Amino acid sequence: MNEEHSLQSFIDYLKIEKHYSSYTFEHYRHDIEEFYVFMKEQGIGSLKDVEYSDARLFLTKLHDQGLKRASVARKVSSIRSFYRFLNREARILENPFSYVNLPKREQRLPKFFYEEEIQALLDACGDSTPLEIRNRALFELLYATGMRVSECSGLTLDDLDFSLSILLVRGKGGKERYVPFGSFAHDALEEYINRSRTTLTKHASEKHLFLNHRGGPLTQRGIRLILTKLIDKASLTRKIHPHMLRHTFATHLLNNGADLRAVQDLLGHASLSSTQVYTHVSKDQLRKSYLAHHPRA
Template sequence: MTKTSNEYLQSFIEFLQIEKQYSNYTIEYYQYDIEEFLKFTNEQSIEDLKDVEYSDARLYLTALHEKQLSRSTIARRVSSLRSFFRFLSREQVITENPFLLVQQQKGAKKLPSFFYEEEMEELFAVCEGEEPLQIRNKAILELLYATGIRVSECTGIELTHIDFDLSVLLVKGKGNKERYVPFGSFAHEAIERYIATARHFLMKSADSHSFLFVNHRGRPLTPRGIRHILTKLIEKASLTRKIHPHMLRHTFATHLLNNGADLRTVQELLGHDHLSSTQVYTHVTKEHLRKTYVIHHPRA
């Protein structure tokens, strides 16, 4: 019996979870993008995914532009659908991928946002306090800034992943790839203090587990939980900008390069497979140098 479109979508989600081992956060985007396309196919009276053609894909791209979505959002939608139909082709549901030849026009690459060092100091200042949650929040902020790890990687840290003697952290990244990342004295002190004075207090009402960061009920923190904590810290520090999950990761990379770190080392610390993913930060640092020059040079 032929599956429905939603059943094919569910099979694809299971593929991403089990075979690709993508994070829940990434899978949510895939699911949303594909569900939006399925709404479009219903509007176009396309009842079977086998009937989707290249012309339909082009029409959908036009519809996205008419909604005035950003280039990055449209590119992500096309990429999600290309992967979905590639999966359907692999499963022999379809014979040709209608999104294979769809190209989204590339615009200027948006430079990643980051915090200046003065802004980081303001964030650390609002974390100060003796309450268990304040101690935890400072440990989270110190670790994210010290290591540049992803928020999803931060929530996966277990107590046994931390080597305090060497100040090194075992990180499990995308596709369950492992890497070791060093952390400095500030993060070392903040994490030790959190484990010694706050974590056991927060764990009182929860079953025992080995995850490092927990919520007020003692349960493992989720990526959404950490994003909420960071947003509250921004509000408390009265910084006039919005924070997104990767912002501290961008800050980590930018500050390293601004202070003379080489690109290959930053690539390894970030866990990037390709140097091109890291090179975007060189544009950030060049822009930072240019602005500094214009402000301070008498003949700029």
Template sequence: MDQKPCILLESFIEFLKIEKNYSEYTIEQYQKDIEAFFMFMNEQGIKNVKDVEYFDARLFLTKLHEMEYARASVARKISSLRSFFKYLNRESILAENPFSMVSQPKSSVRLPKFFYEEEMEKLFEASSEHANLGERNRAILELLYATGIRVSECAGIQMKDLDFHLSTLLVRGKGNKERFVLFGSFAHEAIERYINNSRGKLMGNEDHAHLFVNARGKPLKPVGFRYILNQIIDKASLTNKIHPHMLRHTFATHLLNHGADLRTVQELLGHEHLSSTQVYTHVTKEHLKKTYMAHHPRA
């Protein structure tokens, strides 16, 4: 029996939530990409996913290029649709996957942006206020730089996840995978100061176990972290706007610059594949090249 595309999409979303344990953000991206293809199906007069053929998949790819989508965006949309139709194959709704043979455009390698050590010092100076929010902000900056954790991971930290005796933190990453990360003395002191002096005052009558809270005492959300970090950037008079992931990139780059091996950095970042970590070797090589060209007398 034929099923409407929207019902199949709902089933696929449930699969991503329950079996794949994907984050809300990732699921939203899948949903947007697949809904965009459903609109294309309507334009082409295709009423049922069973009628989608390889030609239609190629035509959709052509349309994305005509609309001048970035290569990375096109690649993501094709990947989303390939996964969706693969799921329909698995559920015996379709016999073939029309997107299985569609080649994705090769994405240009973008080197991660990071802060130099002098820039990090300026950020720490700019976050050295002793007011309640100032102590919270300093603790956030110290922890993100000390551990390289994602902002989404930082937002999920509970009080019980911290072990001050061992200076370790239990982190729940992508796919709800857990890992322990280390943090140094600067982050240790900043977090303890925030907990002892400021967190309780900010909490007020709120009752929850999240480590970082907003001005009303509620759990701080990822968008709040971005706002805080941009405030610190403005105060430090640095020209570039910060993306929270820049601190993660900075963490990895500085470790490699100071002699850490790639496998250790991979484990600390929680990367499943070493290839995800290897991009930072290009960053460090670029840094070495710039330093050489700037300082060698016969460069």
């Protein structure tokens, strides 16, 4: 069995059937190629020759590298999925990773911005140049909808409905959901489309909502760079990653009394357990507020 051909078949499956983003399937590719290096080191000639003891040894090697439990779990999960695909395609008979226990992940509360920090970031956007107007609309929309950066970069003009202030979002696995956005995002988007986007666009046929300075679609990397620059400009001491706006969206909704299942639908979570982590954040903030203000706390 040709290992390189098997890997490419798996990547094609993730692209075509699972509709995974390039960011996701490149993680799979990297993890599996790392396992190929391990196989070579152990003198294992083929994927079908890997046994349960080899899988356990690979897990031990990952732990010896000092990797975090989440990283180890992801790598093992990638290879397990790969073997599951090979088994489905009748290229192997058994999955040696079926019985490998994944290490439990550390339960870390998601980081989020306080409302004062959100305002500082909005102030840092500016509103005079076409790029500043775009950045403000981008930030307002990410905070207003809690969408992923990958979802935001794929938005088109046709996905917006200004009459209802609602947005069609294409999420993981090609799943679609409608997400409303508020008046601040509505106004920022209208100003961007009417004043800024017309200046940035080079081709009338370009349908992507957010454009870069060359008139092409704004990529995920471009969005991350914009957010990093906003943090520097706002002089905030913490680092930003795009998912923090998603965390902030969910946390602020729950802190202000939103229903958990409604937040699940807005985020596009398949499982309620993925959304419940934000209730821990809300409870933690509630406890801190209690301890800070109750006279007999």
